[in-house]
Amino acid sequence: MLLSGTVIADASTVIEDGSIVVDGSRIEAVGPRETLRQRYPNLEERTVDILLPGLVGGHLHSVQSLGRGIADDHELLDWLFEYVLPMEASLTADEMEIAAKLGYLEMIESGTTTCIDHLSVNHAERAFEAAGEIGIRGVLGKVLMDQRAPEGLLESTEDALAESEQLIQEYHGAFDDRIRYAVTPRFAVSCTENCLRGARELADTYDGVRIHTHASENRSEIETVEGDTGLRNIHWLDEVGLTGEDVVLAHCVWTDESEREVLAETGTHVTHCPSSNMKLASGIAPVVDYLERGINVALGNDGPPCNNTLDPFTEMRQGSLLQKVDRLNPVAASASELLEMATLNGARAAGFDKLGAIREGWRADIIGIDTDHTRATPLHDPLSHLVYGAHGDDVVFSMIDGNVVLEDGEIQTVDANAIREEATAIADGFDLEGHRDAARNVQP
Secondary structure, eight states, rough: OOEEEEEETTTTTEEHHHHHHHHTEEEEEEEHHHHHHHSSSOOEEEEEEEEEEEEEEEEEEEEGGGGTTSSHHHOOOHIIIIIIIIHHHHOOOHHHHHHHHHHHHHHHTTEEEEEEOOSSSOOOHHHHHHHHTTEEEEEOOOEEEOOOOOOOOOOOHHHHHHHHHHHHHHHHHHHHHHHEEEEEEOOOOGGOOHHHHHHHHHHSSSOOOOEEEEESSHHHHHHHHHHSSSSSSHHHHHTTOOTTTTTEEEOOOOOOHHHHHHHHHTOOOOEEHHHHHHHHHHHOOOOOHHHHTTTEEOOOOGGGGGOOOOOOOHHHHHHHHHHHHHHHHHTOHHHHHHHHHHIHHHHHHHHSSOOOOTTTTTTTOOOEEEOOGGGSSSSSSSHHHHHOOOOOGGGGEEEEEEEEEEEETSSSOOHHHHHHHHHHHHHHHHOOOOHHHHHHOOOO
């Protein structure tokens, strides 16, 4: 296939009238359109206004998609224990599958082709199957909670780790290696020391398995961890082995100088979730400082109950503007830096090589953007438009591993209308009061 349009190969390379040649799951060539049309005269050509690497969601909760709008205007721990955890605990296996499908559907429709997905305690296998069916690339993990968890989510340490290992054996490298595994403690508040150390041991047992958890999202969380352990959050995670190149920490809003040194020295990845951090009033992550220290920072939406959208273009815009305000510096967090966070940095965090840019021999994860909109007129700078003006609704084409999963804005792998209808029916039947009562008894 020959894809043609303005090609944004990476955050610093724009080919105004360019083309991409895709052969199987890889990019065979990228360059000027006329050059490639002459070299490959027999290829079918698909023209899109702007072509760019598929975006990487560095921290997401697909299975929380059914909770969009149920927990607005709450602080993190209240939001979590009063609303989100009770919702997760209430879902049956079939409902969890629909929740995951709804999340993956929204991601692909809005330009995300790879996700690092923090699932739930129960029915994780249904999310893995949903990801495989829809065709997204992802690093997924069953959640571990062996303390401070509501009824229906609390597990013994042994059972939690044993089920995680079973899922690793079944799904790590599944679906032509599009799906990989991350051992996923929810956060230090809900995991014992044995659980956290067990997560490290389990990840070390299997090649390529990563670790994904939340850290230092708000002050109440940090106070709870420090009360339990005597250490600040990042130091505690480092003590139990949850730092390093294979670890992705979501948020990291409240870190001190010594913790940032640990993140840099260990090569730990951080995922910034600006909309979620703003909506929950958690704070502003020191992203510019992290980048200056050489810490790899990816970009994520978090979940629909604390964001309301999984649109990655929203996060690029918010991520840039928030840092400019925080630093009182209009140069901070430029458009190119945000696009890199949403592509190459996210791919590094997810552990996929040759992903996050349009280059010869790299994976053919490519999206196409329509610019036939008033807000894209005039289009002086396509990179600026992507970060500051584009919406997820502008995505009309998406290819993952060379497979077209979105064409003319329509998902090609599943019945999107059926998923939306079933999700609405499930949400209409929610009754969370009993689960909330149980959750209140375990809130830290």
